[in-house]
Amino acid sequence: MTTKSEWRQCEACTAIILREHAVCPNCNEEIDATADIPKELTGTITAFTTIHIAPEKYREDAPYTVVLVRLDNNTNVMGRLLHGQSPVQGSSVHLDYFSAENGPIFSV
């Protein structure tokens, strides 16, 4: 599993956040401790889209599906769905891996 170094977990509320956040965007607390993101992350799809017209950088990937996931700790994270899988509103997903290029990649 590749972990992008700017991703961290807020120890106060367990939200997945970025190093550049001065205050946790989820719990609004000043961040005094962070942990590496856990290997096991599960949640449900709350919104999704399949991108047909992609930015130049990702053109060869299209069409691909981006999902907004509500993690089990009640925080949100945006990621891609594994290529070839179909998104369903409310369906359970788990983190497959962290991609340096694209961030979290989820799988149903």
Added chain:
Amino acid sequence: MKKSSPKLRKVAIIGVGSTPFGKLTNDTIVSMSVSACEDAISDSNLAREEIEAVYLGNYVGERLASEGVLAPKLANRLGITGIPTTKVEGACASGGLALRQAFLSVALGLHNFVLAVGVEKMTTSPTDAVTSALATAGDTTLEMRTGLTFPGSFAMIMQAHMAKYGTTREQVAMVSVKNHENGINNDKAMFRKATNIEEVITSRSIAEPIRLFDCPPITDGAAAAILCPMDIAHQFVQNPIELIGSGHASGPVSLTESDDITSFSASVRAANEAYKMADLTPQDIDVAEVHDCFTIAEIVAIEDLGFFPKGNGGPATEQGSTGLNGEIAVNPSGGLLAKGHPVGATGLAQAYEIVQQLRETSSNQVDGATVGLAHNLGGSGAVATVNIFKKV
């Protein structure tokens, strides 16, 4: 320290101007700004040397038109160099912000005559350059890295709105049909051709469920307004329009920071501030120009602004409640979808249309319109302005 509310002067708009919206091949970003301002100055009967400050809204002029310090450049071309000039940026709400800052400077008594202008030059750039410039409004690390696009963000909002409220694909497409219909009569509009539900939902797929006809075109254009204190407005024009309420708020920059992506908290906050200042309710609004950067954005806007309860935006649109003769006329200009969306100019183009409505000179005149509202949104909800106008 306790915050005291400053005493605000009443503010009037005495002149407005706008270029046509479209592919303005022979115009530069500066020449378009000058043209819209000359229109507004002439409309106001104000001598240009009376102008005391300029607020210019622009989003991607440095990237797409390679022009910085646009506000002093505009002042130079207008022959008013020396006065304070400021460029403001709030993505697609840059124009609304310019109007808001102009309003504040007159209301707070800093200046008597202020020019607000918005401009964007987009059609000379390749589409990839335009979309990547616009995408800078998204949160790069939290969401755009996934390959999400700006239409993709609104596609998620559309998908979530349909899942949560049962909004249908046809109801969303009706926004495009209505706004294209309104664009036909507007001689400033880029698109002056009708469409239909079938054409919208079978047009090219951009980011499912968003199709090409759910999106605004890439457009050039500029619009401007001249503001002054209400108590001297009649010295210049017979029909000044009062800006009776103004609101401005920020919101989440990423969809991940919102627990309900079917509503923009910045729109709700800005609207509440404007309604409170104007001492009005949503039901008092006769005509509105709202930020339909995608079809679904209009449905979200008419709910966030309180015109319809949450979830009723789709059915209301389908039933014609937002048509020219409906309960509240929404986007009589054709909106961003038909009029075009030169992003930095949009907020002032909305004000331009509302002023025409309250002067009873719009090409799609809403009968008996006395109170109008303009709602301008930046990013996927990072910035919103709401301005309310009243016939005097």
